[in-house]
Amino acid sequence: MKIATWNVNSVLARLPQVTKWLDAANPDVLCMQETKCIDEKFPADEFSRLGYRSESFGQAAYNGVAILSRTDFQHVHRGMPDDEDGAQSRLIAATIDGIRIVNVYIPNGQAIGAERYYFKLEWLRRLRAFFESHYLPGEKVLLCGDFNVAPEDRDVHDPMLWRGRIHFSEPEKEALTYVKDWGFVDAFRMHNSEEKQYSWWDYRAGAFRRNLGLRIDHVWITEPLAKESLSVVIDKEPRRWEKPSDHAPVIAEFK
Numbered sequence: 001m002k003i004a005t006w007n008v009n010s011v012l013a014r015l016p017q018v019t020k021w022l023d024a025a026n027p028d029v030l031c032m033q034e035t036k037c038i039d040e041k042f043p044a045d046e047f048s049r050l051g052y053r054s055e056s057f058g059q060a061a062y063n064g065v066a067i068l069s070r071t072d073f074q075h076v077h078r079g080m081p082d083d084e085d086g087a088q089s090r091l092i093a094a095t096i097d098g099i100r101i102v103n104v105y106i107p108n109g110q111a112i113g114a115e116r117y118y119f120k121l122e123w124l125r126r127l128r129a130f131f132e133s134h135y136l137p138g139e140k141v142l143l144c145g146d147f148n149v150a151p152e153d154r155d156v157h158d159p160m161l162w163r164g165r166i167h168f169s170e171p172e173k174e175a176l177t178y179v180k181d182w183g184f185v186d187a188f189r190m191h192n193s194e195e196k197q198y199s200w201w202d203y204r205a206g207a208f209r210r211n212l213g214l215r216i217d218h219v220w221i222t223e224p225l226a227k228e229s230l231s232v233v234i235d236k237e238p239r240r241w242e243k244p245s246d247h248a249p250v251i252a253e254f255k
Contacts, residue, residue, distance in 0.1 A: 004030045004251045006245070009245040017245065032067075034105055036062060063090055065090060082126065091104050099142055104144075106124065108120070121175050149173060150168050187221045
């Protein structure tokens with residue numbers, strides 16, 4: 001089973017790239033973030049023609065998450081239980097082939113000390129509480145998405161440059177570790193120990209060509225899934241295409 005995550009940076013603007021990639025990579029499940037469209041405009045028919053069912057939790061122009069699957073969804077859940085009315089669309093969960101998949105678009109945070117930065121830290125605290133109240137680490141649970149945090153020095157192209165900046169500040173890393181300590185394993189790091197493995201590159205200054213990136217897109221799994229994990233790769237090819245997302249897909253394969 002192949003489960004992928006990809007911040008597509010607008011599913012409507014990037015629809016040709018997404019459908020091309022689905023046709024080539026053929027994942028069983030694709031979790032998308034930053035879809036940037038309301039559910040009524042989500043291109044479900046386009047994905048259906050490729051053999052995918054879809055569930056989305058959209059928002060006009062910003063945020064938005066969705067899951068595509070070749071098989072049926074069960075127990076679809078949108079948002080966190082304590083979300084207020086009008087909350088941002090950042091979490092969608094579903095059970096697919098016995099795996100509870102939670103797809104998240106963690107807030108960017110804007111800048112250290114900004115109001116959105118503290119919103120990000122609080123959102124991560126709430127995410128940990130969500131897992132504590134809904135699941136058990138002994139179950140097959142997969143958390144994936146754009147986490148907007150690079151956990152380690154080897155996940156950034158220049159740790160000295162990024163230290164103390166958004167995506168790599170100590171409070172962000174500590175908050176993300178708090179989520180991970182619920183019972184997750186970083187699936188990518190189970191199979192890849194190398195440095196300079198990134199999933200996001202700025203559009204500016206030739207960052208992709210120079211491999212000046214961050215690894216902020218993740219697949220985390222509980223121990224029962226870790227026992228079935230075969231590989232996790234970052235597929236950089238779509239980042240080379242015309243009008244790409246600034247993120248690359250991450251693909252996890254299981255027995």
